[in-house]
Amino acid sequence: MSAEWWREAIVYQVYPRSFADADGDGQGDLRGLISRLDHLSGLGVDAVWLSPFYPSPLADGGYDVADYRDVDPRYGTLADFDRLVAEAGARGIRVIVDIVPNHCSVEHPWFREALRGVGRDRFIFRDRPNGWQSKFGGPAWTQVEDGQWYLHLFDASQPDWNWRHPEVVAMFEDVLRFWLDRGVTGFRIDVANMLFKQDGLPEVELPPGTPLIPADAAVPYENQPELLELYRSWRAILDGYPGARMSVAEIWYGNAEVARPYLTGDGLAQLFNFRLMPAPWSAARFREVIEESHRLAVETGGSIPWVLGNHDVPRMVTRYGIDQDLVRDPTAEVLLGQVEVDVVLGTRRARAAALLLLALPGSAYIYQGDELGLPEHLTIPAGERQDPMFERTARTFIGRDGCRVPLPWSGQATPYGFADVPVRPWLPQPEEWGRLSVAAQQAADGSTLELYRRAIAERRRHPALGDGDLTWLEHGPEVLAFRREPGFTLVVNFGAEPVPFTGTVLLASGPLDGGLLPCDTAVWLA
Numbered sequence: 001m002s003a004e005w006w007r008e009a010i011v012y013q014v015y016p017r018s019f020a021d022a023d024g025d026g027q028g029d030l031r032g033l034i035s036r037l038d039h040l041s042g043l044g045v046d047a048v049w050l051s052p053f054y055p056s057p058l059a060d061g062g063y064d065v066a067d068y069r070d071v072d073p074r075y076g077t078l079a080d081f082d083r084l085v086a087e088a089g090a091r092g093i094r095v096i097v098d099i100v101p102n103h104c105s106v107e108h109p110w111f112r113e114a115l116r117g118v119g120r121d122r123f124i125f126r127d128r129p130n131g132w133q134s135k136f137g138g139p140a141w142t143q144v145e146d147g148q149w150y151l152h153l154f155d156a157s158q159p160d161w162n163w164r165h166p167e168v169v170a171m172f173e174d175v176l177r178f179w180l181d182r183g184v185t186g187f188r189i190d191v192a193n194m195l196f197k198q199d200g201l202p203e204v205e206l207p208p209g210t211p212l213i214p215a216d217a218a219v220p221y222e223n224q225p226e227l228l229e230l231y232r233s234w235r236a237i238l239d240g241y242p243g244a245r246m247s248v249a250e251i252w253y254g255n256a257e258v259a260r261p262y263l264t265g266d267g268l269a270q271l272f273n274f275r276l277m278p279a280p281w282s283a284a285r286f287r288e289v290i291e292e293s294h295r296l297a298v299e300t301g302g303s304i305p306w307v308l309g310n311h312d313v314p315r316m317v318t319r320y321g322i323d324q325d326l327v328r329d330p331t332a333e334v335l336l337g338q339v340e341v342d343v344v345l346g347t348r349r350a351r352a353a354a355l356l357l358l359a360l361p362g363s364a365y366i367y368q369g370d371e372l373g374l375p376e377h378l379t380i381p382a383g384e385r386q387d388p389m390f391e392r393t394a395r396t397f398i399g400r401d402g403c404r405v406p407l408p409w410s411g412q413a414t415p416y417g418f419a420d421v422p423v424r425p426w427l428p429q430p431e432e433w434g435r436l437s438v439a440a441q442q443a444a445d446g447s448t449l450e451l452y453r454r455a456i457a458e459r460r461r462h463p464a465l466g467d468g469d470l471t472w473l474e475h476g477p478e479v480l481a482f483r484r485e486p487g488f489t490l491v492v493n494f495g496a497e498p499v500p501f502t503g504t505v506l507l508a509s510g511p512l513d514g515g516l517l518p519c520d521t522a523v524w525l526a
């Protein structure tokens with residue numbers, strides 16, 4: 001692996017609240033994660049990225065940070081964190097943490113001071129709100145007791161920082177150093193394209209009939225030029241530490257050109273590529289996204305961190321098991337609770353997608369539970385849903401709880417080994433998850449867990465995989481196929497009919513039919 005290890009790394013995303021619960025309170029914690037590190041080394045990942053574990057009222061699952069330099073007591077202590085870094089490091093696994101610089105929590109001491117009238121200019125307070133809308137639905141402004149309003153582009157519990165205030169800039173530099181000193185290898189930067197707001201906070205037209213602004217709309221609170229300078233300065237901090245530290249930015253875009261300034265900006269190591277997530281299961285659409293993204297990566301000298309799942313989107317198995325016209329349409333989320341899901345079909349496609357993901361040039365991010373083929377939990381009772389999006393959109397968006405359900409490790413009943421004691425997890429687990437648990441899939445021939453393990457092992461072994469180039473092969477409109485040198489071919493059949501292939505099979509996402517590749521199946525060939 002090169003010095004820029006992230007260019008081809010496999011990074012596993014841990015959502016700490018739902019990974020493993022050592023103290024039996026129904027919420028995951030750092031000691032739980034430490035106790036399950038062998039699962040990650042068994043998978044063969046290079047790094048873990050931890051979603052926030054900082055002190056937080058958990059109004060947005062921890063993306064509402066009350067203290068950037070500590071561990072929430074529900075998740076453990078700083079000593080536990082240090083042990084995590086050491087124990088992961090002993091297994092060759094790096095630790096990336098989440099930094100949330102656009103907003104904090106209303107519980108952050110500086111915001112509490114601001115409410116008392118001290119240091120309000122660290123946030124964005126105005127006498128009158130403008131018409132900006134929250135990304136979670138509803139107005140982006142909340143009024144405080146003395147009549148002023150503060151800006152929050154997400155939940156009202158998440159006030160936006162004023163990035164034109166030098167104390168805010170300095171505070172975040174300290175936070176970066178705090179975690180770098182503790183041995184983290186880098187940062188995943190939350191909503192990295194927001195932070196700076198255009199002077200004067202000009203109005204934005206909301207498209208009629210939708211509660212949310214569509215992606216790629218040029219809005220005065222996204223992609224402002226000051227960000228490039230900020231990320232250059234963060235890069236300088238990272239580069240001041242030994243051992244190739246990095247950052248990966250969360251930026252959603254539809255048009256690849258939105259990414260170009262960041263990729264040429266000499267600041268961020270990587271920008272997540274989310275573009276396959278809203279893509280329907282279609283060879284043509286997948287190829288279009290991969291071609292465009294790869295071209296941009298080659299032009300900018302970057303590498304692509306591919307993502308097929310995370311804690312913000314419906315699970316792959318469910319996405320690929322619904323009417324594919326709904327995947328492209330943002331209202332799919334609305335309908336998800338109502339549409340029919342073919343889990344068998346979705347699982348077949350998700351397994352094929354995993355082989356595609358791991359064969360693409362660049363790095364791959366795997367969201368916890370995708371290696372088990374978990375589906376979205378669609379029947380969480382309304383009263384138990386926790387995502388603020390659900391209420392803020394008057395329950396029209398079902399929200400993101402369904403992909404955040406605690407993992408099944410073993411056994412046939414909840415909590416499925418998530419905790420060792422019979423506790424009720426913070427989100428309910430579905431009834432049929434026993435067959436999907438890690439224990440049930442371990443060493444089970446043909447299980448999704450085994451498929452991931454074998455694919456990651458093969459990827460590490462094969463000189464063609466990881467960073468590099470690809471050459472498209474023409475196989476008809478329903479087939480996606482490319483070659484990577486030396487001597488590797490991927491073929492994915494998106495169509496309804498089996499297709500012929502030639503070569504020696506290294507790995508297949510499902511049973512093959514002699515020399516034919518069945519529909520919704522991928523194969524790796526030598």
Ligand code: NOJ
Nearest residue numbers: 060063154190191311312
């Ligand atoms: C993106 C995070 O991934 C998401 O979970 C969170 O709600 C928003 N940013 C706000 O921090």
